[in-house]
Amino acid sequence: MRNLSADTKDALARxxxxxxxxxxxxxxxxxxxxxxxxxxxxxxxxxRNAVARLFLKLSPRDARFARSSGSFDKLRMTxxxxxxxxxxxxxxxxxxxxKCDRVMEARAAFLTCGSVSAGSQGYHLExxxxxxxxxxxxxxxxxxxxxPPKKMRRSGRATLYYKDFEAIVEFFGVTGAHNTVLELxxxxxxxxxxxxxxxxxxxxxxxxxxxxxAAAAQREIIDYVSSAHGLRHLSAALREIAELRLxxxxxxxxxxxxxxxxxxxxxxxxxxxxxxxxLARRLRGESAAR
Numbered sequence: 001m002r003n004l005s006a007d008t009k010d011a012l013a014r015x016x017x018x019x020x021x022x023x024x025x026x027x028x029x030x031x032x033x034x035x036x037x038x039x040x041x042x043x044x045x046x047x048r049n050a051v052a053r054l055f056l057k058l059s060p061r062d063a064r065f066a067r068s069s070g071s072f073d074k075l076r077m078t079x080x081x082x083x084x085x086x087x088x089x090x091x092x093x094x095x096x097x098x099k100c101d102r103v104m105e106a107r108a109a110f111l112t113c114g115s116v117s118a119g120s121q122g123y124h125l126e127x128x129x130x131x132x133x134x135x136x137x138x139x140x141x142x143x144x145x146x147x148p149p150k151k152m153r154r155s156g157r158a159t160l161y162y163k164d165f166e167a168i169v170e171f172f173g174v175t176g177a178h179n180t181v182l183e184l185x186x187x188x189x190x191x192x193x194x195x196x197x198x199x200x201x202x203x204x205x206x207x208x209x210x211x212x213x214a215a216a217a218q219r220e221i222i223d224y225v226s227s228a229h230g231l232r233h234l235s236a237a238l239r240e241i242a243e244l245r246l247x248x249x250x251x252x253x254x255x256x257x258x259x260x261x262x263x264x265x266x267x268x269x270x271x272x273x274x275x276x277x278x279l280a281r282r283l284r285g286e287s288a289a290r
Contacts, residue, residue: 005115006048008172008180012107013050015176016057025101027058028093029108033129033138035086044084051111052082095140106145107175109138116168116180118187125168126161128154135160146171211252218245218273221280228283238279241272 017023034044034055046052096102109127110116116125127142127149129135135158142149142160147167149160162168165188172180222242225231231239244256251259257269264272 004118004180004183008116008177009048009111010050011179012111012175012177013048013054016054017104019100021098022100022104023058025096025098025104026108027055029105030055030058030112031086032093032105033109033134034112036130042086044086046082046112047080048111049082052084054111055084095137099144102141102144103174103176105141106171109141110171110175116172118184122163123165123168123184123188124161124163125171126159128157128159132158142171145174212250215245215249215251218276219249221273221277222246224280225276225283229279234276238272238276241269242276245273 017026030044030051034046034051036043036045044052044055046055096105109129113129114125114127117123127138129138139149139151139160146162147170149162152159152161162171165184169181169184172178172184222231222245225234225242231242234242240260241256244259248256248259252266253269253273254266257264257266260269
């Protein structure tokens with residue numbers, strides 16, 4: 001599969017909100033979750049050029065930013081990143097009141113500190129906010145958008161995540177990543193199809209094994225009855241089913257029933273074989289009494 005996180009971020013970064021208050025909420029979210037302070041300077045940091053362009057496009061026209069690329073040893077980043085110096089320390093915005101603004105903040109959180117994967121290990125959407133305060137705020141935002149996330153700590157940092165497929169699809173559907181929803185649905189459908197095939201194969205194999213085991217036990221019973229009593233002494237119906245079982249050891253009861261003359265149902269074939277089993281038990285009892 002392609003890099004799902006990168007493709008989703010690039011697509012969301014091109015999805016420009018039409019409403020002014022949504023653009024303001026998106027910019028505030030990018031600043032909130034995407035800024036880092038390094039050597040007393042504040043930067044907006046991203047690995048994606050599309051996200052950097054979105055940040056500049058959303059910023060006020062009179063804003064002056066210094067943009068460069070490089071690697072931040074202090075952030076322990078090994079890949080080249082886009083960093084945009086912010087001349088004034090941004091103030092924390094209040095929690096958004098409008099639902100659409102909360103959605104924009106959730107989108108910004110994914111663009112700046114989120115990632116998603118869908119593979120053999122399952123589905124995983126996670127966010128690693130810069131600090132505990134922003135993690136607590138993001139948890140509130142995610143609860144409002146896609147339901148309560150799970151929490152853990154990794155390398156001393158709070159991590160919020162989802163593994164439930166429905167919650168992940170809900171998040172991307174609400175935040176506007178519709179191509180990602182389609183891709184996840186396709187992966188999910190393929191997995192479900194494979195799982196269904198595996199279940200059917202396993203069920204069929206178990207059925208065949210059960211039929212084979214029952215047929216083997218029936219043949220043993222018939223062999224005992226034949227040696228202890230003689231098949232010629234059986235009624236015509238029991239002798240017929242006994243001979244069919246010996247001649248067709250791999251067939252099911254339904255198939256044996258169709259071979260009878262006249263054909264009989266599967267329960268009738270099973271009833272005749274059960275009668276042979278009861279006869280064998282009586283014969284063993286007589287033998288034990290002697």
